[in-house]
């Protein structure tokens with residue numbers, strides 16, 4: 001599924017984030033930047049040890065929830081990896097919504113600072129961090145669409161969704177976001 005927002009392209013695909021040859025790919029990291037499973041495990045396994053070496057050297061203090069930092073991509077086809085930290089779902093009363101929106105926004109800002117024209121996101125927080133999928137998809141697409149309307153870049157944002165259930169939730173959320181105005 002594809003949409004255009006001004007001159008920008010917004011795409012939804014099913015697939016594996018580590019195979020994307022976009023300028024940036026986004027990692028669903030934890031605040032210690034310590035590595036883990038899911039997207040994080042796949043990126044470090046696929047990219048090799050240079051990514052963790054760089055994170056340790058440049059960000060020994062980690063990365064707060066809702067923020068993002070950048071490293072190289074080791075052996076991966078993308079030019080750089082943006083590590084962002086989505087919130088752990090704790091029932092919705094702990095700033096989860098604004099922290100998830102912030103993770104998407106800060107990733108886009110960091111991509112802009114790196115002159116990235118294209119970026120691929122996974123579905124942040126909806127795996128190990130257990131954010132309810134439909135709500136997370138609405139926040140993800142609303143936040144990205146708002147950013148694109150406001151800034152007119154990057155040229156292309158691709159959501160790389162791992163399974164059909166996640167893809168369907170994002171497709172519904174994209175339709176809802178496009179009908180907002």
Ligand code: AR6
Pocket residue numbers: 015016017018028029030034035036037038039040041042086122123124125126127128129130160161162163166
């Ligand atoms: N490509 C695209 N999507 C993927 C991939 C992949 N290779 N692998 C999994 N997904 P998660 P979170 C999907 O758990 O919820 C780690 O341990 C997955 O099916 O990766 O933000 C970190 O170190 C789900 O839909 O991220 C943190 O501690 C989505 O990506 C913690 O997990 C996100 O799942 C972060 O948890």
